[in-house]
Every structure is written in C-alpha cells, then in structure tokens.
Amino acid sequence: MNKIKSISILGCGWLGFPVGKRLVDAGFTVTGSTTNRAKFELLRKNNINPVLINLQDHQPGELEVFLKSEVLIIAVPTSSVDLENLKNLVEQAVDSALKQIILISSTGVYKETNSEISESDAEALNHGSKLFAVEELVKSFVQFKPVILRMAGLMGYDRNPVNFGKSAKVRANPNGRTNMIHRDDAVEIIVRVIKTEIQNETFNCSADEHPTKKEFYTKLAKMNRIEIPIFDVIENDSFKIISNEKVKKALDFKFRELYASLEG
Secondary structure, eight states: OOOOOEEEEEOOSTTHHHHHHHHHHTTOEEEEEESOGGGHHHHHHTTEEEEEOOTTSOOHHHHHHHTTSSEEEEOSOGGGOOHHHHHHHHHHTTTSSOOEEEEEEEGGGBOOOSSEEOTTOGGGBOTTSHHHHHHHHHHHOGGGOOEEEEEOEEEBTTBOGGGTTTTOSEESOTTSBOOEEEHHHHHHHHHHHHHHTOOSEEEEEOOSOOOBHHHHHHHHHHHTTOOOOEEOOOSSOOOOEEOOHHHHHHHTOOOOOTTGGGOO
C-alpha cells in the first residue's frame, strides 16, 4: 500500500486547524478550506495551502485544487452542512485523486438509551437526525473507504465546559452522564487514523470517565472558583455512556484524564 502524502481538510476551524498543523509537522502536504479569505495568511504561516470553499456557493477552480489530495477530512460542524451541497462536493471527487474520506461526526448521533453504547449498537442510533443522514451519505461513497469518528463533547483551550450555558443558573438532567473529549485527543486520533491507514471503520471518541453532570459541573465550578450551579432534580434523568474500547484497541490509544485536561 502506498503511503498517504496529501490531505485536504474541509473546515480549518477550531478542530480542523490544529489537525492541519499537526499533519504538516508529521510531513504531510495539507490543503485547508475556509469560508473567509482573511484567514489565508494564518493558514499560509502554518504551511497549510488555503482554499476558499463555501458549501453554499463554492468556487469551482478552488474545489479542483482542494480535491487533488489523497485524503479528505470533513471537519465542518455537521449542523451547518447542507446535505445536497456536500453530496455534490463528494461526487466531484469521484474522478479525482481522492482515496479516502474521514468524517468528523458526533456522539450526538446516539439516542439517550440509559445504557452504555458501542459502535455496534444500531438500535441506539437516531435515524431521523441530520448527523445520521450525513454519516449515511458519506458511507454511501464506498470507494472512499470512509472512516467515521464520532466525537464526544469537544473541550480544551478556550472551550471549558464550565462556561457552557454559563448564563443559566439552573442545570437540567443532573444525573445524566457526561461524554467529553479533549481537543488534543481528537487531533491525535485523526492523525493516527491517517498514519495507520485504517479504512471502513466507525469509532466512538470519548474520554474514559463519565461522571454525572452534577458531579462534573460541581467539580469544575470548584476548580474554577465560581458559584456552583443549581441542579433541576427530576426523577428520571436520561443518559448515555459512550464506550471508547474499540478506538483504544484499534489505535493503541490512551485518553487524557478528564479533569486534569481542564486544570489551570
């Protein structure tokens, strides 16, 4: 098998940009898309070839350059994806040099089952969700040997969960479980998938610990010396616990400790 050398990242944002930098450092040629030409200078400074792509109104010439890579990482927020426009983009890659697609999805594709969920739990999937529709679209292009990475709640750096819903004095579902992943772990998983040339797989990506929301946000409040939120206690809180055993075994991966990731 020929080693992958070139990567395109659709969406060089909060996650896609550090993925691009990490891949450049690892010796890959990286092309990154943005919807704002003002970001070109930042990408170039980090040796990422910038292209302007907006799935609502893409530029055909730049899309041609973008699809010359061997691997496409789709790192745009799924909530902002127009299915038809994404389909058109991937269809244009059929006759290109592209060999593989890696989709950054979310564990939000799963329903609250009040149980642990692995990748094989088809009944736990929310088949009516947009996340599921995007995953199915990407998987339908079997020639690109898609890998689906279902990320838990992304945190780290300027995304401290203690700030999520900071204006709310009351937090719901206190006995629900937290499923989180630090951005550094997410980046490393993506890079390892590319380096090991894994194909046709789906992985849950979530830290080992799953404290209740009450435990989690209480501890974060104390760590950050802010007021502990009030919790709206109800009898039947819903939850899901995302199993990460498959990705740990496949990539020989160890997740960062949840609270240590947010210290300081």
